[in-house]
């Protein structure tokens with residue numbers, strides 16, 4: 600239990616127990632249900648937004664809003680999620696990814712709400728799901744999608760969490776790093792499959808990781824390459840291999856104008 604992912608997951612389990620003592624799961628379930636008919640909160644199609652971009656021949660960019668990360672430390676200061684979201688929307692992002700983890704990424708629920716309220720884009724709650732409670736929480740805060748990290752969950756949890764997210768009208772990004780995780784991910788229904796180029800145990804990043812898994816992935820899946828996309832050559836490399844959806848954080852967070860950086864990298 601010493602690598603960073605395991606530490607994050609252990610913290611997350613403690614946080615969920617504390618949260619449950621403050622807001623009961625039944626209250627959250629009611630809020631999540633109510634959100635589905637609230638004009639401001641009802642879900643925006645996350646996968647649909649990516650597919651629309653790709654149908655136009657463009658890249659489907661999930662643009663990340665994160666203040667810090669365990670591997671890179673502070674990425675942006677000062678940090679205004681609403682302005683970043685507007686900038687991404689103006690410059691061609693398909694969707695937003697907002698980190699809500701506080702301890703390791705300096706994120707919070709308010710950042711997701713601020714970013715989503717500032718634009719029309721669908722938003723994924725980027726956090727470490729270990730309990731169904733967090734899925735109700737995600738919907739109650741307005742998330743349009745959640746992330747499920749295969750290495751963090753059992754097969755049963757993956758299926759249960761995916762099914763709950765779908766019942767709450769959210770899309771699911773299923774994230775893998777290696778071949779064994781990929782086989783487990785293929786048991787799920789979601790068409791959105793993220794391949795993380797970063798090994799969350801060692802922080803090592805290799806874009807070749809995405810390419811190495813491609814031949815084992817059925818055509819029905821929409822592949823999202825995640826992490827380490829920093830330069831135009833990285834984008835070209837992926838697109839040459841028919842990978843057209845991208846999750847990018849650091850390259851934009853370090854730029855003075857994140858949206859302009861997105862446009863320069865992808866369009």
Ligand SMILES: O=C(O)c1ccccc1NCC(=O)[C@H](O)[C@H](O)COP(=O)(O)O
Nearest residue numbers: 668669670799825826827828847848849
């Ligand atoms: O980025 C980290 O340090 C990290 C550590 C432990 C778990 C997850 C981590 N990152 C999450 C991500 O996957 C990235 O935020 C995302 O793919 C964007 O990557 P990048 O463009 O390299 O910022």
